[in-house]
Amino acid sequence: MIxxxxxxxxxxxxxITEREWRTGELIPTESDLAIELGCSRVTVNRALRDLAxxxxxxxxxxxxTRVVKNPERKVTFTIxxxxxEVEGLGAHxxxxxxxxxxxxxxxNILKRMRMAPGSRMLYLYALHLADQKPFALxxxxxxxxxxPELEMLDLSELSANEWLVNNASFSGGELSLGAFxxxxxxxxxxxxxxxxxxxxxxxxxxxxxxxxxxxxxxYTPNYRLHTRL
Amino acid sequence: MIxxxxxxxxxxxxxITEREWRTGELIPTESDLAIELGCSRVTVNRALRDLAxxxxxxxxxxxxTRVVKNPERKVTFTIxxxxxEVEGLGAHxxxxxxxxxxxxxxxNILKRMRMAPGSRMLYLYALHLADQKPFALxxxxxxxxxxPELEMLDLSELSANEWLVNNASFSGGELSLGAFxxxxxxxxxxxxxxxxxxxxxxxxxxxxxxxxxxxxxxYTPNYRLHTRL
DNA sequence: CAGTGGTCTAGACCACAAG
DNA sequence: TTGTGGTCTAGACCACTGG
Numbered sequence: 001m002i003x004x005x006x007x008x009x010x011x012x013x014x015x016i017t018e019r020e021w022r023t024g025e026l027i028p029t030e031s032d033l034a035i036e037l038g039c040s041r042v043t044v045n046r047a048l049r050d051l052a053x054x055x056x057x058x059x060x061x062x063x064x065t066r067v068v069k070n071p072e073r074k075v076t077f078t079i080x081x082x083x084x085e086v087e088g089l090g091a092h093x094x095x096x097x098x099x100x101x102x103x104x105x106x107x108n109i110l111k112r113m114r115m116a117p118g119s120r121m122l123y124l125y126a127l128h129l130a131d132q133k134p135f136a137l138x139x140x141x142x143x144x145x146x147x148p149e150l151e152m153l154d155l156s157e158l159s160a161n162e163w164l165v166n167n168a169s170f171s172g173g174e175l176s177l178g179a180f181x182x183x184x185x186x187x188x189x190x191x192x193x194x195x196x197x198x199x200x201x202x203x204x205x206x207x208x209x210x211x212x213x214x215x216x217x218x219y220t221p222n223y224r225l226h227t228r229l
Numbered sequence: 230m231i232x233x234x235x236x237x238x239x240x241x242x243x244x245i246t247e248r249e250w251r252t253g254e255l256i257p258t259e260s261d262l263a264i265e266l267g268c269s270r271v272t273v274n275r276a277l278r279d280l281a282x283x284x285x286x287x288x289x290x291x292x293x294t295r296v297v298k299n300p301e302r303k304v305t306f307t308i309x310x311x312x313x314e315v316e317g318l319g320a321h322x323x324x325x326x327x328x329x330x331x332x333x334x335x336x337n338i339l340k341r342m343r344m345a346p347g348s349r350m351l352y353l354y355a356l357h358l359a360d361q362k363p364f365a366l367x368x369x370x371x372x373x374x375x376x377p378e379l380e381m382l383d384l385s386e387l388s389a390n391e392w393l394v395n396n397a398s399f400s401g402g403e404l405s406l407g408a409f410x411x412x413x414x415x416x417x418x419x420x421x422x423x424x425x426x427x428x429x430x431x432x433x434x435x436x437x438x439x440x441x442x443x444x445x446x447x448y449t450p451n452y453r454l455h456t457r458l
Numbered sequence: 459c460a461g462t463g464g465t466c467t468a469g470a471c472c473a474c475a476a477g
Numbered sequence: 478t479t480g481t482g483g484t485c486t487a488g489a490c491c492a493c494t495g496g
Contacts, residue, residue: 078302278464
């Protein structure tokens, strides 16, 4: 007899990887598996649900459970607060606020934040340093109608990033990763060569319908984001 | 009364975002919450477990459940098979195998794959096309002692990527994202300018202790990886 | 030891979708 | 209508860990 949903999970993994259950094919129902393994149906359900969340199984009511043909690997990253990321590398963190203005964002930003044209927002431009060396360049728009407190805050010490993470309730967002070729302005700030390839992260977050903030981060050359599969 | 673990989940989310449960503080025990909400303890458990998986709560036996201070955003991406990614864009996919050799990999690859020095592996160099235009450049090392079938396979039609996804059982891996500045060789193949910033993905996968494959993908300029939070 | 979360069980009802 | 997964319940025992 197999006990515990994790053991059941491992057994099902074995059946999948060893082709006992072939890709695209239906597997037995939860009830049948419960009887076969000598455990309760809920335990089988727990194991199958886990495999479905990992993308290995496709489950539908009435239709049954199938082994997925092209199991797309799901990857999870944790997006850290920049200060903690730097300190995690064992480096000294500093934050340098370069610009801080109230102004009307360009169209592409307004579109990404789904705001009416002409809305005024807080614009922040800042450099994150690790051991005095440029680590990431941050360009951020903040919707002050959602977080008015931020207008009065001293951002020379605490970064907007950190304040928002801890104070703005958040319900959803979008993330986009890419590569950016350093232009002269960026190269000078980042102390790198013009044309260096920089890892770029764009993130937009909102609560319910209101956009909170939209940020673009350019990382130092050779920066890499790592994770396990 | 609140019914269903998803409703319970939403209620708990509300308490967290509205600071009813403050960051760093203990929340009531599962049993207390079950009584308060008028549902069973298992339902409360299901909801709390979900929030813990999302990184909003920290749960420990005997110590109780706390609201996490710096909720690191967890992001999940699906890493698609390149062919499906191209076809998903509505473009015609082609695959062009440029090199295919048995040889001894350089040290950094051996290290990444944790293999003994001097091991011979299959080296593949291929270009993925979308509507005849370069989409991604793939450089891959395959451990033939794990998947010997691949040596005899015709890879001019089916890409190694796809074959491996469907035929190699997989237990873990590493993923690394970054930016790469196109050198002359790459620029010529990708039909881009020297110095263009290309999005770079490196992936290593293994089964148990054996490394299966190690791949590096360079994407066309302006390529971006998107996801929801 | 005692308190907390982790999990199992058996039985039940519901939601969905194919026929 | 029927078969399937999705979920709830009440009660139980286990596993870990602080005192």
